[in-house]
Amino acid sequence: MSTGDAMSTGDAMSTGDAVKAPVLSATSLVKRFGHVTAVDDVSFELMPGASLGIVGESGSGKTTTARILAGLEQPTSGTVTLDGRAVEGHSRRARLRQARRLQMIFQDPYGSFDPRQTIAQSIAEPMRLHAPGSRKEHRARVDELLDQVGLSSRAGQSLPRDLSGGQRQRAAIARALGVAPRVLVLDEAVAALDVSIQAQILTLLDDLRRDTGISYVFVSHDLAVVRYITDTAIVMRHGRIVERGETEQILRSPRHPYTRLLLDSIPSPGWDLDRVARDRRALDLL
Amino acid sequence: MLAKKTPAREEAPDGGAGTRRDALGISRLSLAVGTGESEIPLLADVTVRVGRGETVGLVGESGSGKSLTARSALGMLPRGARATGGVTVSGVDVLAAGYRELRDLRRTRVSMIFQDPRASINPVRRIGDYLTEGLRARGVPARGAAEQALDLLGQVGIRDPKGAMGRFPHEFSGGMLQRVVIAGALSTEPELLLADEPTTALDVTTQAEVIGLLKEMQRAHGTGMLFVTHDLDLAAAICDRVYVMYAGRIVEESAGASLFGAPAHPYTRALLEASPSVHGGRAEIKAIRGRPRALAEAPSGCAFRDRCPLAGDECAETVPAHRPHGTSLVACLRPEQVTP
Structure with a gap:
């Protein structure tokens, strides 16, 4: 919907x-x-x-x-x-x-x-800046956010270096969402x-x-x-x-030759590298 | 045509000369670091073959x-690693080779290209020095080496090759510098080119050009290429055969073109379903639960089973052996459920 x-x-x-x-x-x-x-x-x-x-x-x-x-x-x-x-x-x-x-x-x-800060502390920080509330309220909100982005509360207690790239990106999203x-x-x-x-x-x-x-x-x-x-x-x-x-x-x-070049540059079955070269020449003529 | 396209396990070797024909033969390679309790396995039972003039994706x-697999072809193993199995590059047993033999191999028969050209080129030396170094080491006289370097720069599409010879790496864009590195890699007319994510750091349009160049140079010189990439689309588009790796093992070997239509391993199919595409209808993508694993942290039996929608109890028992399915060789107990 x-x-x-x-x-x-x-x-x-x-x-x-x-x-x-x-x-x-x-x-x-x-x-x-x-x-x-x-x-x-x-x-x-x-x-x-x-x-x-x-x-x-x-x-x-x-x-x-x-x-x-x-x-x-x-x-x-x-x-x-x-x-x-x-x-x-x-x-x-x-x-x-x-x-x-x-x-x-x-x-x-x-x-x-x-x-040096745990993920949970990092997520709470912008909240402290933007949303008034008690420490307890913030902690509850952090748990809620971690859950929303699919991180365990254990991940919340970890340092950034202990998380994988995907988990860190989830944490970054949680922190951003914290201020709504x-x-x-x-x-x-x-x-x-x-x-x-x-x-x-x-x-x-x-x-x-x-x-x-x-x-x-x-x-x-x-x-x-x-x-x-x-x-x-x-x-x-x-x-x-x-x-x-x-x-x-x-x-x-695509209407612009550059968009066409971008599209044709994407590898796919039957990738036509000659066509990419042609697209590029067409662009140089502009 | 059918027989040719089927990934050949042993392509009817004429006598014992079978391995000599291949640019690269890795057979049942296992790697581990550490000893006893603290042993960490890195690779298990990896078998990869690259024929002369063939493009093979990893x-x-x-x-x-x-990357470990590709590096093993040059004898570049992690410090303290123990290897079992065989690695043969145009007839030379790499695992048994001494320092001198390895140096000769790297100098003349195998070249490698990495993701970041700036990391593999000396920033304080001129492009001309970089390109003639390998040739001079082979015994080509200075003038001949310079002429050859000029010719190579022209071939890889560098404008004003003469001027380029006197310039420094920082004066080139990433794409242009990768061309210089390719010129350097091919200057010794190697039998095998190891390309480890050579276009990952480049813009898409530059990637297309560099790939076109690589393929063309490879055709002209008859070089076998092992192309390491995380990009399934790219591998399928340019490779004759593709090996799919998961947790230190090969899980599927397939003809490049048929990888999309008929994936045989659940992991290959899951990867395809997780990748958004610009072609066809606007499809949903399906995320794979969990995260990719290294061999040391993989579950027993099939390493993919904890993320696999088809996994059953028997998947935990042993590591599935490779068996043919369609045009693939696949390490799965039930490939018929992946693609009938």
């Missing part, structure tokens, strides 16, 4: 824009590092409960875009609107307000856990995982979205994963959006 | 032992 709702949010704007406002929108984002333009005029909207893919290769600007959304980079120009209010400044108050609504998950969660954010930004969140573990995390993310109505911005180079986890997608190249639309539509009939 | 998740 709710997946059907999520699917329709993509074109909700055309029917009744007063009814549903986007939970997150980026307007004409530009980010320059020196004379390099990493993100060049990027705009998109994310509806409540929807999942948006940002697809691209290294240097496409997808990660910089994600970092701007999470407030880890300041855009050179352009605005991010979160939950109806523009994200402005980076005072402590502004950052807290943003973090309560939007959380980010990275490729390797190991780097974002304090190696409206949006999760996932940057290559399943790229480093084994196939069988990747499938576990993907199905977990799918279930969470169905159960909680949370929205995702899913940054990935992997079109197959993006197809599974998102409703709409944008394809980025050299900092610009070259194609946007419903994910299925983009994959079935 | 697929598995972390801890499956795929």
Whole structure:
């Protein structure tokens, strides 16, 4: 049911824009590092409960875009609107307000856990910052979260180094969910995982979205994963959006030659490497 | 055609020369570190064959032992490891070979490419030095080596090979540097190329180009290639035969093309079902419960049985022997339930 709702949010704007406002929108984002333009005029909207893919290769600007959304980079120009209010400044108050609504998950969660804190302590920390309550209440909430992401309470008492990559990613998701954010930004969140573990995390993310109505911005180079986890997608190249639309539509009939190249580059039975070379030449002609 | 495609156990060796024809023959290789109580088994009963000019895939998740297996072909075993079984590279018994013999083997007959080109290339030496080093060691005179290196750089698609010879690794992108490493690996015209996740760190479009290049170079030089990857799709797309590894053992050997249509081992099928795809209908993915295991922590009998939907009591008794099913050789008691 709710997946059907999520699917329709993509074109909700055309029917009744007063009814549903986007939970997150980026307007004409530009980010320059020196004379390099990493993100060049990027705009998109994310509806409540929807999942948006940002697809691209290294240097496409997808990660910089994600970092701007999470407030880890300041855009050179352009605005991010979160939950109806523009994200402005980076005072402590502004950052807290943003973090309560939007959380980010990275490729390797190991780097974002304090190696000397147990997983349960790490999960409780943002809660202490954002949600008032007693220690006991927080502990109950941590147990609830661990259960929600499929971790045992024993895993909660472990240090990050004692967990496998998949378990650490579950813990990172639990910590992010602790503040009940409206949006999760996932940057290559399943790229480093084994196939069988990747499938576990993907199905977990799918279930969470169905159960909680949370929205995702899913940054990935992997079109197959993006197809599974998102409703709409944008394809980025050299900092610009070259194609946007419903994910299925983009994959079935890509309009931009770069999207076509990305698709043909995916190994499959009867993989045609000559076609990949042809696609690349077509792109060079642009 | 049928007989050819069936993964051959012993492909009717003409007399005793059977192994000489293969670029790589690993037979019943077992590896362990430590002794007595603290012994940790790493590989068990691994048999892998790579014919001349053949591309063979070695697929598995972390801890499956795929990299260990590939490294054993160069005699690169973990410190203190004990090996039983046989490893033969173009007629040389690697496990029995001494230091000098191994060095000669690595210098002339076997090359290896790793995932991260920056880790396998000296950052303070020029590309030209890197490429001519192996050739000079073989006794090619300096000028001849330089000419050959230039030619190789051209072959792997480096623009301005002459300029590239004088540049340093950090001046190249990952994809370009991997091309340089491939040029270096093939400069000695090896009989066997060991490629350990050679494109995993590259962008998808770059991956396609590097794979195209590898296949082309391999065809031109008649090199046998052992291609280690976690990517089932990639292995099936480019390999003549594929070995699937789980917990230090080979669980299935299959013709590359038939891996998708007719997986014979429950683990192979589970992997396929767990991978999202861009082709066909938007299918559900099925997660495999539990996590991949190393040999030391695997349950008795079939190592996959604690995650297998088809497992029964008899799976715990002994490690299933390999037996033919369809076009595969499979270590499972009931492959007919996987693909009829």
